[in-house]
Amino acid sequence: MTTQSIFRRYQTTLTFGGSDYSLMATILIGFVLSLIVWGQTRDQFPFPTQISDRFYLAEGINQAESWLEIHIKGYTRAVSAAVGTVLEALEEFLWFKPWPIVILAITLPALAYGGLRLALFTLCGSMFWGFMQMWDPAMSTLALMVVSVAISVVLGIALGVASAQSDRFEAILRPVLDTMQTMPAFVYLIPAIFFFGASAPSAAMAVIIYAVPPAVRLTNLGIRQVPASTIEAARAFGSTRWQMLFKVQLPQAMPSIMLGVNQTIMMALGLAVLAVFIGAGGLGEEVWKAIRKLKVGWSLEAGLCIVFMAIIFDRVTLAMSKPASSGMAMANKTRTFRLLPQAWVHSKPAIWVEDGVELVWNSVAAAARLLVDAIALPVGAFLGVVHKGTAENLIEWMRNHRTFVTGATIILAVYLWDAWVSPIGSFPRAWHFTLRGPVDDAVDWLTVSPTFIGITKGIRAFIYLYVLNPLDKFLVGLPWFYVMAMMFLIVWRSAGLAFAVTTVAALTFTALSGLWAITMYTMASTIAAVVVCIMIGLPLGVAAAYNRPLDAILRPILDTMQTMPTFVYLIPALMFFGGNPVTAIIATVIYAVPPMIRMTTLGLRQLPPEINEVANAFGSTGLQSLIKVKLPMASPSIILGVNQAVVMALAMQVITPLVGGLGLGKEVFHAMNLANTGKGLVAGIGIVLLAIVLDRLTQAWTRNQRQALGL
Amino acid sequence: MSLLKKLTTPVAAAALAAAGIMAPLAPASAAGILTVPEADWTGGMVTCHIIQSILKDNLGYKFKLVTIPGGPAVFEGIRSGDFDFSCETWPSYNPIKSNYIKEWGGDESIVKLGDAGIIGVSNYYVPRYLVEGPDAKAPDLKTFQDLSKYNDLFKTLETGGKGRILGCPVAAWACDDQPRLDALGVDFVAVELGSETAHWAEMQAAFKRGEPFVAYAWEPHWIHAALDLVPLTLPAYDEAKWPATGWAEDVTFNMGNPEMLTKHADAAKVIANARLTNNQQASMILAIDVDGKDIDDVVDDWLAKNEAIWKAWLN
CATH class of the missing domain: 1.10.3720.10 (MetI-like)
Known part of the structure; x- marks a missing residue:
């Protein structure tokens, strides 16, 4: 194993003053080497089409689909009829x-x-x-x-x-x-x-x-x-x-x-x-x-x-x-607030409000208790004529499930009211309101605001010139066999030989399908999106870990970013950034950055409090302790955030063609417009394989980091 | 919404059918419920609502409308029998027609019922403020080839200093934007935004900011109501010289499942006869998109005023 011995040699020579720089050195050497290879062989070795032209998987899938259409439509339609009913x-x-x-x-x-x-x-x-x-x-x-x-x-x-x-x-x-x-x-x-x-x-x-x-x-x-x-x-x-x-x-x-x-x-x-x-x-x-x-x-x-x-x-x-x-709440010494933020627990007015809430809460609970008894006892008495044991069990059950019984009774009452007393009808028109006007106005205003558009143009130029374009030129320009060899080495070192073989097999599949350059572009744009995620997510995550109010503000925003259908922010993204591959990256970042922020905050919060004391004892400043102690200690969690961002960025691949994104997602889109299942499936498998490789690789990094830190 | 219709229509249809049996004078018809994809653009909706109204009022059909993006989903739905027919298919934007429709060499799993009457025209457009008026930055931009003179106006970072033209948004439409640029000697880069939505959004944003842009578009389309655009002159369409020419006219058509011809022959005949001209449709689109009227009111209004036109389709 010559490569391993090389690695080992660097490991011994590059350890200065207790700090281990071997990983960084390996990455640096690998990068410089790749750069030299890129400079020498740029664009000279695309995957040979003579080979990929002989690969007929897409056609095969389409033939299989035609066969299935004849033979299994009856069954699938039966299933959908049942679900439909x-x-x-x-x-x-x-x-x-x-x-x-x-x-x-x-x-x-x-x-x-x-x-x-x-x-x-x-x-x-x-x-x-x-x-x-x-x-x-x-x-x-x-x-x-x-x-x-x-x-x-x-x-x-x-x-x-x-x-x-x-x-x-x-x-x-x-x-x-x-x-x-x-x-x-x-x-x-x-x-x-x-x-x-x-x-x-x-x-x-x-x-x-x-x-x-x-x-x-x-x-x-x-x-x-x-x-x-x-x-x-x-x-x-x-x-x-x-x-x-x-x-x-x-x-x-x-x-x-x-x-x-x-x-x-x-x-x-x-x-x-x-x-x-x-x-x-x-x-x-x-x-x-x-x-x-x-x-x-x-x-x-x-x-x-x-x-x-x-x-x-x-x-x-x-x-x-x-x-x-x-029930635990009562046993605790500090009061648990039901309505207001727990942080206000020492404020007098807040306590008065909470007293009121508590009163209402208890009265409702008492009313519910009464209601349940009012139902349970007569029903029990009635049933008791037939069988005493069952009646007792029923009363017991209803008392134990007070919330359920009360809820069911209320719902039943509303239902009966609607059916017998007065129909409730549909949602009252008078309560309708709309956000459309202000939102549209805001978007219109931002679209023409020279300052804002100046900023978006700056962001766009930065991402294009310094992140996306270099990565794209680099990965697409490298010889295909060199990329495979490098991926093999990286995955082998991180996740073991078996998965390294799988990785090469996956890359071979995309190459054979004639999608090598597109796959490399997809990888470049995914990495670009993840890099931007890290640039935004890491500082924000650190800030939120140190600053609780910021964390409280961020939380609902992140929830919204993750659950808001991506289609909704595609239009404003287009209006502000225009339709181009950079907008695709920006849309991807909006979707994929929340876990990066969350995992960074979580990683820092989970550190034992003694760390601060240790760091202080050595006289390091806040920033020093953050960079030298806390971030490395929190790195498994942060890399897990990167892992999430990678997977989510790849999931966005199929949405971004709507805003000018390129890559495998666009192939899927193109195939969809031609109703060509085979072509779509092959490109889809390419995305799946890329996702699996990058997912396992980053997971392995988390695991290795954990082991290195002795966690 | 589909379900409400789904639930009420069978009852209504049953009642109607019963009435049909009992009334000896009612025309013999295989009236039933037809499922139709609701177009996702106003023009297509108008074309279809006109036909639906006529079939509803005169032949006793009922309709279940399904909102689904136009394109392959509609074709697949018709082929599988989930949809009975659809209106105003644009040949240019549906390359997959050749999989299914006989006229384009398909397997006849879908039939062309008749032309829709709407004639589409494709071209490249620039905003009027760019070529007319005192502040016009490109007063001499008249033809497509003139673009070469104004490279600096249209260049962007991503196109490496070359002018950028917003080509057809969807690759499958085979507009050949880049080959056209090359063939006509315009050293621009054609970019494809991937979706119609992106295409219109980018045009609208650039228009609002008063920026120069040149983009592919077609008529009739609502974008011309929203933005004041001017077409560039292209050499007339010539199949032999393609792509160094402009586009052929898009003769739109209505299509359906083959069973329409056998099971609902009366409806298929009306659809085959129905023709709506660009002008007729445009007036209705204006009423809906600009004046904000309800589509059904607009369609009813048109039918009431133009009885002579649509009565002829029934025979």
Whole structure:
């Protein structure tokens, strides 16, 4: 192993004063070497077309599709008919039942599991759909989400359980799940029309493909993390395999599974807008209609509806997956605020307000108790005539599930009121309001503002001249075999030989498909986007770690950035930056920077407080301790942020062609416009392979960094 | 929204069908529910709503409209039988027509029902402020070849100092912008923004800032109502000299699933006869997009005033 011995030699010679510069030196030498190779061989060695011309995968896929069209359409249509029936029934319910029922059905669980603050947020968020005059589309999206998330969760848990039982199954499933998550939906949206129809069931299928993986992964993880001693104990008591699963493993894995459900919901909502591409309607349709007419305000309204839906579901499912903490509040010495920010706990007026809130809270609780008794006791008495034991059990159950019983009663009451007393009708027109005017005005004003456009031009020039263009020229200009060799070395050093071989195989695939230059461009633009993410995310993340108010301001902004449908900010991005590959990078950064900021903040916050003392003892300044001690210590978390940014940047590849982005995403788009599934799938596989390689590579860096730090 | 219609139409259609059986004088018709993709541009919506209204009022059809982006999704939906027909397909912007439609060598899984009447014209446009008026920066820019004189006006960073022309936004449309530039000796770079939306957004933003730009566009299109644009002169279309010429006229058409011809022959006949001229459509687009009127009101109004025109389509 000559290369390894070279590495080792540098390791010994380049260690000065205790600091290890070998990694940096290796990178530097590799870079300089690559630069020399680039200078000498620039653009002389593109992948030979004589080889790639003999590769007929795309044609083969198209032939397979034609075969499938004849032979399996009957089955796929049966599936979509079944899904469609359920979906339509639910949509009908959501549309024709009075709107307060829907709001109560979402807000009451929020109140029960998350307390007053979450309930108020949920109430406002769900009312927002009505305020924006988007109640009906929101209900369509909600129905689509409920049905596809329900199917995803059932499927996901079943597959997760299966892969927890068998290592081999897990190993087979893993690349399949990776593919499902990173394969651009545009690849299968058009073929889905023929197989599943141009309507909501098709969209449900697409959503399920995208949303199942986290449920599978976290179920698998949860079950595998059940302590061996627990399993041993259960086995000692003679549990059968099924008992073990349902009585021990699944309950123990519940928090992890619930996190999987949460992730599944978020992924599903991420795809809600794309559903319009197969005619599924809903909020996506509003976004699409709006951006077709370049109406930023309108698309933002629809986008915010989706953002609220996503944040509500995120917070409520997270609250549900946490163990109940009520009652603990009283035992604590410091008072827990129900409504106002906890930070105001020492302010007198805040305490008065909270006293009032507490009073209302307790009265409502007492009223609920009374209500439950008022229902439970007569029902119990009535039932007691038939069977005394059942009656007692029922009363007991209703008292234990007071929130549920009260909620169900209220919803039933509203329903009966609507049906028998006075129809509630649709969301009151008088409550509608609109954000369109001010938003459109703001965008118009910024579009013509010379200062602002001057700034955007500066940013654009900087990214193009110093980040994108050099990377593009560099990676595309290098000989293909040299890139493969370098990737092999890098991956081998970071993630081991087996994966290095896989990497070369993946690169060979893209080369054979005739997509070598495009793949290199995609890699360049992905790296460029990630570099910009780091330039923005790292300082912001550090600032947020030191400054709590900034963190509090950033949090909702980051939530919005992550859940806002990307289509919504494409138009303003175009107006401000114009349509070009740099705008594509800017749109990618908006989408991919939140995890970078979050993971940096998290990494710094998680450091033990003693670090400060140690750093102070050595007399280092704040900045010194940050750069020399804290950032290196937090680096595993930061690299994980980079990892997330890489994967998200690749996911954006298929959206950015809409604003002038190039690369593999554009190939997918082009293929979609030609309804050429084979071509689209091949380019899609290219994105998937690139995502898997870069994901594993950055994950390996995190792991190595952890080991180096002895964590 | 689709569901409301979905739920109400079967009932209404059933009632209508029953009425049809009971009333001996009613015309024999295979009236039923037709599923139609709602176009995502106003012109296409107008063309289709006119046809739908006529079929609804005269032959007793009911419609379920599905919002879906135009292009391959519409073709695939018609082929699979999910959609019955669609209106105003532009040949230039749908290269995949050759997969399905006989006239373009397709497998006949989709049939061309008839011309829509709208004739599209493609060209390159510049904003009027660039070529006319006292502040015009390019007063002598008349023809496409004149662009060479104004390289500095149109150059950008990304095009390496060469002038930039906003070509066809979608590669699949095969506009041959770069070959045209090369063939006509204009040393510009054609960029393709990837989507129509991006194309119009960029034009609108540049227009608002009063910047110079030259971009591909076509008529009829709402962009001409929003921005004052002037076409550049190109050599007339000549298939032999392509791409060193302008474009052929785009003869738009209505298409449907082959079953339209057998199951709903009466409707197919009306669609085959229906023709809407550019001017007729333009007046309705103006009423909808500029005056903000409801499309159904505008269409009803037009039908009421132009009975002579559309009554002829019924025979």
